[in-house]
Amino acid sequence: MAGEMSMIGSVILALFLAGYLGQQYLPPPKPKVIGLDLGTTFCSVGVFHPGSGEVEVIADEEGRKSIPSAVSFTTTAVLAGHDAVDLADSNPQNTIYDAKRFIGKIFEPEVLEQESVRYPFKVLNNNGSAEFVISTNHTFTVSPEFIGSRLLLRMRKMAEGQLGVPIQKAVISVPAEFDERQRNYTVRAAQLAGLEVLRVINEPTAAAMAYGLHKVDVFNVLVVDLGGGTLDVSLLNKQGGMFLTRAMAGNNKLGGQDFSQRLLQFTAEQVRQQFGVAPTVKEDIHRLRLAVEAAKLNLTLHPSATIRVPLHLHAAGDGAEPPAASPVLFQATVTRQLFEELNEDLFQKILVPVKTVLAEGHLEKEEVDEIVLVGGSTRIPRIRRLISEFFGKEPNTSVDPDLAVVTGVAIQAGIMGGSWPLQVSAIEIPNRHLRKTNFS
Incomplete structure (x- = not known):
């Protein structure tokens, strides 16, 4: 028996030694799973590198780590990202943006009509679902998930160009308030881009992972996500490696x-x-x-x-x-x-959903362990000052707020791909009864 135990111990030691030597002297395998942040205004793609344990947010040919969430149709091409934005003023009726606001949602006719007034392109109601009318050399309609698929395809190609390997698998983030249908339609967009979605992760949870909060002892995390067009505030409760979204509020017309x-x-x-x-x-x-x-x-x-x-x-x-x-x-x-001074009244509106999630989560502001900032607009000094004055402490700014969500999604993609070194996975506890409070 002692001999057998000694042999097992030797085998285990040899495996660890082989793994260590392989990590030191062999080139690490290429990531096979990408992390995707399909944002309302901008979107990004990242990967978790085996061996080094580092996240790389992949840039486009011009070195930009985010691309605008816009798709433009011409008589000869379908352009996504910066190329689409360049045509926004000259081709406004055929340049679609904010498609994420419509994906997988069922609208009452009057609500969709109110939403569509904001845009230069035409939005149709197809049995409660939104479709966008395109008129180039002929007139046709496209769905929000098709618009999403062109953006995801653009990011997939960016990743393949950088990594030099074909990519077929991904982890994708969605807003915490997305229902099952919206999540399914987001997955459908990825499938149209030739991707198999291994996991859908909530954006606030992804942001918390980017800040490393899945590996430390914190309990109450407030995520303030202020992007180009929307404000989302989420209160997360963490026990061990599990995240529960306790409350959500926001303003889908502020950014x-x-x-x-x-x-x-x-x-x-x-x-x-x-x-x-x-x-x-x-x-x-x-x-x-x-x-x-x-x-x-x-x-x-x-x-x-x-x-x-x-x-x-x-x-x-x-x-x-x-x-x-x-x-x-x-x-x-x-x-x-x-x-x-020009924006002070708008800045003050940020605190409205913050107070709401604290009230609905039955939490005093002193009980919040970490305040996490997401979205490029949280860089504005007045906004950071406003939040720190309200809570009486500084928010966590150790991660680029533009890239927090994609960084967390990339970490989760690395976990799903079995990357070394091993990471602690974030498990989300679904909260079926949770509803988001929206202000405007």
Whole structure:
């Protein structure tokens, strides 16, 4: 018996030694499972590298780690991401964005009509489901899941180009409030992109994993997810490696686009005061919008930013093509203080769902162990200050908020792919009775 135990021990030791030597001297296997964050405004793809245990968020050819969640149809092509956004102003009726708001949802006719008014493209009601009307060399309709599939296919190709291996499996994230139908339609979008979905994970849980909270002793985690178009606040309760979503609230009409719009309106008025006419030409508005967005991003790091844009101004407000005359140069400096004043009422709205989830989760704000920030808009200094003042402590900012969800999904993809070193998996406890409270 002693001899047998000694032999077993030797075999185990040899296996561990072989694994260690293999890890040290052999090239690690390529990841075979990708993690996908299909966001309302932007989406990203990441992988967990075996051996090193590091997450890589895969960039496109220009080095950008997120692509806009937009798809544009022309007479010759279907473009996704940045290429689609470039056509948004010249081809607005055939450039679809915000498709995630519609995927898998059943709408009352009047509700869908109210939603569709916000967009330049046409939305049809097909027995309660939304479809988008496309008119190129002929007219046809596409579903929200088809739009999602083109974005997922673009990210799959990005991953295959970076890794040099074909990718057929994925883990994908969804909002915590997505019901079974919305989750199934998201999976269908992935299938249309040629992907097998191994697991669907809630976005707040993915964010918590990105911050490493699945491996430490915390109990109450508040996730504030403020992206380009929506605000989602989730209260997670963690016991061991299990996450339970206790409460959710949000505002599906509040995000970075709204903050940019306030600055755009202010800037357009400055143009009118300086030149006697407001910008009406599509090219002018497009350039001004891009400059304002760049200024907003600069103001997260600097106390002021300069907006400098050539404009083809003219008195006709018909949106005609710009005249051949040389453009005028509009130039203005905006400060962080001005930006905060323009948006203060919108910033205050962030606290409304925060207070709601605490009340519905029967929790005092002092009992929150970690505050996790997700989404690029949480970079805005005033928003971080607002949250820290409310809770009396600083939120966790150790992870890039733009990439928190995709990082967590990539970790889960590594777990599903059996990657070494082994990670603690996050198990979500489904809360069938949970409903999201929405404010607008």
